Amino acid sequence: MSEKGLTLYTSPLTTAQAAKLRKLLEEDGWDFEPKPYTLYYARKGKVNIAVYEKGPKIVVQGKGTEEFVTFRLEPEILGEAKLGYEEVHAPEMFEPHFGIDESGKGDFFGPLVIAGAYIDRAIAREFMDAGIQDSKRIGSDARIRSLAKIIRETPGVALSVVEISPLKYNELYEKIGNLNRLLAWGHARSIENLLDQRPGCPRALSDQFANPALIQRALMAKGREIKLEQRTKAESDLAVAAASIIARERFIDGLERAGRKYGVTLHRGVSAQVKNVARDLVMQHGPGILREVAKTHFKTAQELG
Numbered sequence: 001m002s003e004k005g006l007t008l009y010t011s012p013l014t015t016a017q018a019a020k021l022r023k024l025l026e027e028d029g030w031d032f033e034p035k036p037y038t039l040y041y042a043r044k045g046k047v048n049i050a051v052y053e054k055g056p057k058i059v060v061q062g063k064g065t066e067e068f069v070t071f072r073l074e075p076e077i078l079g080e081a082k083l084g085y086e087e088v089h090a091p092e093m094f095e096p097h098f099g100i101d102e103s104g105k106g107d108f109f110g111p112l113v114i115a116g117a118y119i120d121r122a123i124a125r126e127f128m129d130a131g132i133q134d135s136k137r138i139g140s141d142a143r144i145r146s147l148a149k150i151i152r153e154t155p156g157v158a159l160s161v162v163e164i165s166p167l168k169y170n171e172l173y174e175k176i177g178n179l180n181r182l183l184a185w186g187h188a189r190s191i192e193n194l195l196d197q198r199p200g201c202p203r204a205l206s207d208q209f210a211n212p213a214l215i216q217r218a219l220m221a222k223g224r225e226i227k228l229e230q231r232t233k234a235e236s237d238l239a240v241a242a243a244s245i246i247a248r249e250r251f252i253d254g255l256e257r258a259g260r261k262y263g264v265t266l267h268r269g270v271s272a273q274v275k276n277v278a279r280d281l282v283m284q285h286g287p288g289i290l291r292e293v294a295k296t297h298f299k300t301a302q303e304l305g
Contacts, residue, residue, distance in 0.1 A: 006066040008131035010059050011078065018056045021077045025049065090237075094121040098194045098226075099239025100187050100206035103135065103247035105179065108274050108300045109266040109293055110255035111165050114186035115247035117151065118158035118198045119239045126154050127238045134235035135248040148249040151242050160193035161250050162186045166258075170296050179297075180210035181218075188218035190243075195222055203227040207234040258293050266293065270300050279304055 013021070018039055025032075025042045030049070035041035039051045046063040060068060074080060102114045119127065130150045138144055151157060164172065164186065176182050191204050199222075206215070208230035216228055234240045259266040262281060267274045281289045282304060290296050290304075 006069070006129060007063060008059075008061050008133075009065050009069050009073075010057060010133065010137070011073075013051065013056045013058050013077070015056065017077050018051050018058075021049075021051065021058070021073070024072065024076060093237050093239075094124045095203070096120040096198070096201055097239055098191060098198075098201055098204040099234070099237055099241070099243045100190050100204060101135075101235065101240050101244035101247055102183060102186065103244065103251040104254075105183065106270070107251070107255075107268050108270050108278065108295060108298050109166075109268070110251055110258065111163050112169050112182070112186065112295075113164070113247040113250045113254070114162045114183070114190050115243040115250065116160040116190035116194045116204075117239045117242040117246065118194055118201060119242065120156065123154055123156050124238050127151070127242060130154075132238055132241050132245065134241050135244040136235070138245070138248075141252055144245055144248050144252065147245050151246060157242075158194055158197040159246055160190045160197075161246060162189045162193070163250055163254060165254070166294055167292050170291050173295070173297050180214060183209055184214035184218045187215045188220075188223060191215075191226065191228075192220055192223050195226065201226065203229065205229045205231070205234055205237055205240055207240065208232050262289075262293065270298065275300055275303060 022040055025044075028044070030042040030044040032040055032042050035050060037052055037054065039053055039056055041051075042049045047065060047068055048061045050059045051057070052059065058073070060073070096118070098116050098118050100114065100116045102112065104110050104112045130147065132147060132151065135144060138147070152159065169182075172182055172185075173179070176185070187206055194204075195201065204226050206229075212228065212230045215230070216224070219226075219228075235244055255266050255268070262285070264277055264281065267277060278290065278294060278300065281293065290301055294301060
């Protein structure tokens with residue numbers, strides 16, 4: 001841990017652990033208040049604790065997080081000491097490697113962004129202290145941008161961003177004909193870009209979205225020397241989490257830039273709201289507009305007729 005101390009901690013809980021923790025907090029005089037999507041939310045001093053229904057999982061935030069986790073949560077609720085022992089439990093996360101992740105693949109509007117991050121032990125410790133985590137667990141765009149700034153300013157980090165605009169995405173999809181192959185191409189380009197900056201890096205990790213051989217085949221000669229790993233839940237790795245934040249920031253920027261150009265708010269995902277905005281754009285600019293702002297192979301595009 002750095003001298004700043006940990007200010008954000010998350011962990012899954014069992015239902016029994018969540019109930020036991022509530023009793024402990026009540027006995028310790030924590031103040032409870034209702035919050036959406038939580039089993040309970042409690043505050044004491046500068047520490048806030050939210051136990052979410054989904055999971056369930058606990059999120060501890062604020063000055064004093066490290067002390068609470070080390071002396072109360074781990075020994076009395078979780079029954080294991082993990083905080084400060086991350087290098088024992090997941091030593092590979094602290095070894096030099098690349099992490100690759102993408103943003104925008106499930107969004108009708110906006111670009112597809114594949115980002116990569118290089119980390120080593122020192123960078124990993126900085127990222128842990130800063131609260132770097134999978135972007136899907138971060139609800140605020142402002143928080144995404146704040147963490148992205150920290151990532152970019154961390155000494156020794158190397159980053160790669162491959163942004164595929166909707167127009168280019170549609171051209172590539174028509175040529176390649178398969179989203180997984182397109183993703184593999186983007187992952188491979190990110191790895192190649194990072195190897196230009198950190199040529200000695202021995203390993204790259206990404207979330208598993210298809211047969212690992214797809215990325216391997218898409219790599220150029222220099223990239224084929226690297227050990228390539230894909231696994232589910234790879235975002236728990238700090239390099240992959242950092243890549244997910246950098247990719248999400250660029251996706252948000254691309255979405256907002258296109259929205260300003262056409263004077264509309266381009267929403268995320270594939271909701272009815274997204275479909276309504278798309279229909280308005282087609283009415284104003286003609287059907288060709290979708291190639292410039294959206295991924296036209298999505299079912300949403302066919303539903304606009």
